[in-house]
Structure formats: C-alpha cells, structure tokens
Amino acid sequence: MIDIILASMIVVLLIWKRKSMVDFFLTTRLPLFFWGVLFFLISGVITYFIETLLTFPIVRHMTYSLFSLFLLTGAFLLKEVSSKGFW
Structure with missing residues (x-):
C-alpha cells in the first residue's frame, strides 16, 4: 500500500510539473546516492510489511x-540517471 501511495504521489507530481522522471531526479539537487539509499530503505520496509502482516496468500x-x-521502476530510473553521466 505504501508503494502505491508513493508511486501515485510521484506520478501526480511529475504530471503536474510536466517533467520526465529522470529530469525530476536530476533537478532535485540531491545526490544519486541519497535516492539509492532511500529506495533501498523503502524496499526493506515494504518487504517487512508484506512478510509480517499479510497472511492471505492471494493478497501477498x-x-x-x-x-x-x-x-523495476526504481531500478530503471537509477539506470537512466546513471547513463546520463550523473552517477
């Protein structure tokens, strides 16, 4: 649920600003390492949530x-940003 909310917020923000995702990550002035660590932490929290709280197999x-x-979306974004020479 958290990943859906986060992804929806990012998509709405990007549509509202009319920028591509790669441009969004490049213009925030935060280092790419920060985005990688943040992505890793969010992934860990979501995995913990899935493993501990969801008991029904179909929901899981x-x-x-x-x-x-x-x-996959996060990995694609990191690949695109790194291919532009900002790694």
Whole structure:
C-alpha cells in the first residue's frame, strides 16, 4: 500500500510539473546516492510489511506483484540517471 501511495504521489507530481522522471531526479539537487539509499530503505520496509502482516496468500501474491513493479521502476530510473553521466 505504501508503494502505491508513493508511486501515485510521484506520478501526480511529475504530471503536474510536466517533467520526465529522470529530469525530476536530476533537478532535485540531491545526490544519486541519497535516492539509492532511500529506495533501498523503502524496499526493506515494504518487504517487512508484506512478510509480517499479510497472511492471505492471494493478497501477498498481489502485493509482491505490485512491489516488483515498484522495484523495476526504481531500478530503471537509477539506470537512466546513471547513463546520463550523473552517477
């Protein structure tokens, strides 16, 4: 649930500002290392939430599917930013 809310907030912000995701991460003036650590911490919290609180198999499976989409999006963003030479 947290990843859906976070992803929705980022998408709304990016649509509102009319910038691409890569431009958003490059113009925030925060180092890419910070974004990597933040992404890692959010992933850890979500994994802990999935493993400890979800007991129904179908809900756990659906949550893992959404979470893997979140991880792939974050990995793609980090790859795109690093390919622009800002790593």
